[in-house]
Amino acid sequence: MQSKYPNRKAVEKIQQSNRILLVTHIKPDGDAVGSLLGLGLALQESGRQVQMVIEDGIPLSLRRLTGSDQIRKKAEGEFDLVIVVDCSDLGRVGKALDGKPAPDINIDHHITNEEFAELNLVDAHAVATAEIIYALLNDLELSLTPPVAAALLTGLITDTLGFRTSNVRPETFYLVARLMETSVDLPELYRRALVSRSFEAVKFWSFGLAKLEQADRLVWTSLTMNDRRAANYPGRDDADLINVLSSIDEMDVSMIFVEQPNGNIKVSWRAQPGFDVAVVAKEFGGGGHAAAAGAEIPGAMQEVQDKALERTRLALTGGRHV
Ligand code: 5GP
Ligand code: MN
Numbered sequence: 001m002q003s004k005y006p007n008r009k010a011v012e013k014i015q016q017s018n019r020i021l022l023v024t025h026i027k028p029d030g031d032a033v034g035s036l037l038g039l040g041l042a043l044q045e046s047g048r049q050v051q052m053v054i055e056d057g058i059p060l061s062l063r064r065l066t067g068s069d070q071i072r073k074k075a076e077g078e079f080d081l082v083i084v085v086d087c088s089d090l091g092r093v094g095k096a097l098d099g100k101p102a103p104d105i106n107i108d109h110h111i112t113n114e115e116f117a118e119l120n121l122v123d124a125h126a127v128a129t130a131e132i133i134y135a136l137l138n139d140l141e142l143s144l145t146p147p148v149a150a151a152l153l154t155g156l157i158t159d160t161l162g163f164r165t166s167n168v169r170p171e172t173f174y175l176v177a178r179l180m181e182t183s184v185d186l187p188e189l190y191r192r193a194l195v196s197r198s199f200e201a202v203k204f205w206s207f208g209l210a211k212l213e214q215a216d217r218l219v220w221t222s223l224t225m226n227d228r229r230a231a232n233y234p235g236r237d238d239a240d241l242i243n244v245l246s247s248i249d250e251m252d253v254s255m256i257f258v259e260q261p262n263g264n265i266k267v268s269w270r271a272q273p274g275f276d277v278a279v280v281a282k283e284f285g286g287g288g289h290a291a292a293a294g295a296e297i298p299g300a301m302q303e304v305q306d307k308a309l310e311r312t313r314l315a316l317t318g319g320r321h322v
Pocket of ligand 1: 088089092110112267268269285286287288289292293294295296
């Protein structure tokens with residue numbers, strides 16, 4: 001498959017480098033981890049020293065991917081190239097780059113990307129950052145081993161919610177077919193990425209579902225630290241409850257408010273095709289895609305809910321799409 005990304009400069013930079021630092025965002029999802037591992041393992045195969053760093057480490061559900069045990073929480077040593085994957089702004093990497101050189105290459109598919117690196121491989125039409133990584137590996141003429149293919153497929157599966165998002169194109173399936181040819185187990189990767197969940201996660205949902213509200217085609221709920229303790233749920237995220245909310249027929253936009261250990265409120269938005277919630281998330285210092293966006297907002301739960309709901313409602317009813 002011929003690459004459509006302007007990768008020549010990135011290819012040159014990577015070919016001239018031997019000690020490469022790869023980082024991705026806090027609270028990593030399947031595309032963050034899959035893109036990091038796909039690129040990292042392929043570069044290691046080519047004989048380069050690669051360090052892969054995620055400030056929060058890697059979620060349990062993704063630990064079976066080959067190479068995940070190499071991911072560390074802090075970068076150590078000197079590097080001649082720094083690559084950031086799946087981050088729309090540098091705040092998203094947390095402290096992973098503290099004391100390290102500014103990023104050389106930024107590889108991402110978020111429409112809100114701030115093009116913060118010297119070279120920015122940003123394509124908002126790509127269904128996942130993993131799609132851009134695949135094209136780059138192709139241009140670097142690196143071999144597609146099963147662990148690299150499994151990592152990239154995990155990125156594609158998670159960010160498209162199992163090929164259900166409106167940005168999925170015929171090329172997505174050509175890419176999936178090419179990755180499957182390495183004999184990776186697609187159903188098993190799919191099950192691990194999207195289907196399997198812990199008892200505690202579903203118990204955590206029950207607290208959010210009990211508080212479910214709706215008004216004007218907007219659906220929302222909240223999850224507090226108390227809910228989290230009561231469910232014994234270990235993550236700081238919403239355990240994917242937002243995807244249950246966004247399956248409700250009566251909604252154009254769904255939102256979830258998740259209290260964080262630092263007192264901030266993490267807000268997630270999901271929208272039906274035709275609406276753009278990235279714009280609203282960006283106003284609150286976050287970002288994302290038209291159909292799925294997020295922001296971490298300081299303040300008490302009720303105050304943040306009032307502000308974010310009002311802003312979202314205004315955009316929904318204000319004559320222009322959110
Ligand atoms: P989620 O709601 O699942 O955390 O994220 C939905 C989308 O919004 C993802 O593409 C994610 O990368 C992006 N996103 C979530 N939170 C933030 C944030 O705080 N800042 C930025 N820039 N993007 C975010
Ligand atoms: Mn991501």
